[in-house]
Amino acid sequence: MTSIVSMIVFVLGFIVLGVNLKEVQIDESAGYNYANARQSVRRVQTAAPRGCIYDRNGTLLAGNRKSIGIVLSTTPFQKRTWEATQAEIIAAIDRTGKIVGLENPLSDKAVRRHIRQKLSMPLLVWRDIDEKALARFCEHEQELEGFSLAETEERVYPQGRLASHLIGYVGRAEGDLNAGDVKFNFSDREMRGRSGVEHYYDSFLRGVSGEKNLIVDARGFTQSESTIKVARRGLDLTLNLDAKVQRAVEQELKGCIGACVVMDPRNGEVLAFASAPDYDINEFVPILKSELYDSLAGDRRKPLLNRASGGAYAPGSTFKPITALAGLSMGIPAEAELECIGVYEVGTMKLHCARTWGHGIENLKTALRDSCNPYFCNLGMEAGTNALITTARTMGLGAKTGIDFGVDMAGVVPDDEWKRKQYGQKWYQGDLAQMSIGQSMLLVSPLQMARVAGALGTGYLVTPRIKAGEPVSRTKLPFPAKDLAKVREGMELVVSSGSGKAGGEGVGVKVAGKTGTAEVGKGDTRRKNTWFIAYAPAENPTVAVAMVVEYGVSGGSTTAPKVGAVLRSIFNG
Template sequence: MNNKDEKPAIKLTVVQYLIVGILAVLLSGLWRLQILGANNYRALAEQNRIRKVPILAPRGKLFDREGRLIVDNYPSVSCFLIREQGHDIAPDLPLIARGLHMTEEQLDAILKHYRLAPKYQPLPLKQDITPDEVEFIEAHRDEFPELETVDEQRRLYPRDGFAAHLIGYVGEVSEDMLNDPKYAYYEPGDVVGKSGIEQSYDQLLRGADGSRDVVVDSHGREVGRLGTEPAKPGTSLKLTIDLDIQKAAELALGDRNGAMIAMDPHTGEILALVSRPTFDPNEFSVRIRRDEWNKLITDPNHPLLDKAIQAQLAPGSTFKIIMAAAGLQAGVAEDMKVHCPGGASFYGHYFKCWQKGGHGEVNISKAIYQSCDVFFYTLAQKLGIDKIAYFAQHFGIGSKTGIDLPGEVSGTMPSTEWKMKNYHQKWYAGEVISVGIGQGAVTATPVQMARAIAGITSGGVLRRPHLVFPDEVAPDYRQAMLDSYPGSGDSELKIDPENWQIITDAMAQVMSPGGTDPSAHLEGIDFAGKTGSAQVASNAFLARTGKTHVMKDNAWFVGVSPRRNPDIVVCTLMESGEHGRFAGRLAAQVIAAFVDKQRRLDNNLQEAKKATPVEVGAIWSNPKPGASPGTIEASELHGGHFFLNSDSAGHPSASSLAAFTPLAAGRR
């Protein structure tokens, strides 16, 4: 009987302990949930209740040097997918696709593209949606709470590809870019600059996105709003571009394939930059269609290539100005005279001159303005490749200029060291002959030639080309830009005043009746330059393939105004343009537009300061030699050249030659 009573008592005790254990587990779980994990679960609950909606920052605008708007923004609406609700939208894709005027394949491709993106990140389904697509989203809020509309500012570029290569375009950041440390702070779906100024100054232009917190119910529907973190707009930039000069360059080049660049040699400020063929950057401001993209990248004329900084071609006879500077500075060319019968033999080979019948007796000046090949063949033989390379490299040939645009190429300046390094072969003396006329292995870009000729006509002072005024950005950002776009930058190779005068006076005669481009003459404007025609293939190759009529010479021209210490340099490249004189006529249009504008500004300045005496010391005006030194009137200053006396005898010195130009408001 006692044994039977003990067994129920043990069972009851076991059950009691079991119940106590279960309660202890439940109480500990409740403790963990309500006490230890309170903050964590409260945060999770807030996330289920609060949704972050992005506020996209507008990009900074772009203005020209006078504050005129070049690139603006326009209001747009985009559709984003919010995935925080965990709802499977696969069954809803057909209806969403119809409402957004997309295909299911397009939507599926977008979802796959962002499959690794964090769940909290909204995914862009369609940009720049239409009003009826906005109405579709609003009408289906209950069915598709995951669809969110976001207001944003989208890029508005000039029409017809105006200044497209210098401005660039924006697009969605690619996966390759996201793997680059440079883009460490970007996320999938972000819009970034892809070329031109848009790319090089992207960090300033893009700003910082904001967000707003909205309260949603269990179905993801918005029921209220909390705080807002406003977006920080991007920094607007004033470019060195002059819209008037840019328009003149665009009109001058027209539909011809090639490039044109205009620069202020005093500062390196780019006044105009054109490349043809061009493209419409507005096509990229939303999302370019695949067929349009394929058309651009397969076009044999390469519309996306900025030929002003990326076309590395033989510079032809424009290189003869560098040869002349090298020959004069080396003491070889000043008294050198050559008879040109139409060709000459060097190292067992006969080299023709472009002028049938030749140029007769030729000195350095005549060789420049009549572009005598035989003279420069002979000069190249006397100098040798390494001495030519020394001077050419000091004038920036074979090096990037450091212009603040992405993708600049360096060109090539051959030398004995260059050939051994790249081809493991020695340099043969006969190879220098073609280099003497800007052919052979030497290649350059239009921006390099513009900077080189600007430096020579400025007495040997070369400036770093740039498109944004240095004071537009902070010093540390400016330094970062200089480090990001390395190049030869500012430099100087002082040219003797006598040599400087010989070269620049000969360049001015290029537009005379005895020069190679009299058709580019500008009445009343001190305009100097050099024509160039450069073969794209050897004569033997053209004869063998029969492509003489297809592979025509490239036409080059580099011009300055005035001839010494110029205020503007213009380099023109016409692909298959045949003759440099054709390129010279185009450059003359830009020079004329620049000078006419400066004269209008100067006249306005003179009207404001009529007959105001200006004490300038002893001045001799050119082209009015013999004028007495003393005080002159501001109304007498017309941007000519003036000799400032520097010796005790009161005579003008060639070493003190300087350009004296009245400064209009806002100019140097």
């Protein structure tokens, strides 16, 4: 009897266990599988190689180079306590360092941080090792358990300092591990554009990061790994930039503080885009060291400032063609004359001419050629504030150019409302006179002025384009062709017989241009920013240039020769 009961108890007992096991192993299995994966799988975002940047002729401006580093896998150094594990790892790094001939670059703190936070990831000990260290490592690889070579891609700029402000630089991505719908535990921090084209076209260049899973044990040491998704390389980018022109421009700006933009006025293609002083972007790779950054940021000459599209300058006399257009549009004939006596008076204010004894009788063309201040002050006064402001804005000043680039300074075309807001003062006639000769509170960038030069030459205001193959966007200027022709004649005279002769010397095609010398600052910081804007060939412009050089002597003597050299390299090169 007891035996029968026992048998029933046994069978029932096992049935109870079977039913409960079914619940755990079948019904709830998915949940436990998930829990198992969650505790033992670490998802890692793997970096995608970045796309390259080329100029219009296929010259490589930004590429990638293979960089060999030595990494340490923590797993073989596992000890019972974390302290012992840390000591073991540091000892192993020292040992390996002696063999390959490299110092241990990591502080004990850095090792401890890695153990605490990223134990399952390999620890990058030496990045970017040289060939000697690599050879030593390969020779002794058998003895160096736990160490292996890791190949990464680092950004490289084969042209060195060329177009550094345009190309920009990259930095390591920071902490957006959980962007998107996938949650990652770790990330091979990939390169992100921090400025310039690298920044503006970052999503284009970046590629699609991959994914791998690390299987970690209960303490967090990696036991195995598997690739889930292979990283996809970013797209290559071709710029409108012409490295040859860029090089010529930078040659001319060497040692100066200034900027220059060269573009094709027909379609807005930016051929050169330079700001001086510059810096070598290769020094920003693989990481921008804080000492370097501090020395650049602390430099009084502000090398980090992109003056080409972000520098705010008074245009000086290069504004005069715009004043001329404003006068013509108000019906003041080009033949209208004024006698220049070297000074122009507005109320109590006296505006002097460059030629202190005066130019004598001037008309529009000769006034442009001579850059006569009294003539244009008078012309601006007669045209009126509204006409001048409207014309300046029609030429794209006071607004962003729409360039495909991060730095696109709008500048200032002042008016009554703006002046009241900024200075709490109303708009005086003196302001109008000052603005007529490009002074007052006008602020423009070299990019804007290159656009103005091109528009004067072609009759179309184009949107500058950095990336090749972008659709052309341009608007026709609302001025009669004969008005534009008058201004062009004046600008041709500037180069053929006026203040900007050096701008056209030896170019081989007819050049039209305008010099400018803007006095800025007071006291010790008083200086001249010297301009030259030009387009060529004058009959059918294919090149528009604007260059500014700070601390120059005059537009004609400082800047025009540099622009002339650039134009020679384009048309005679």
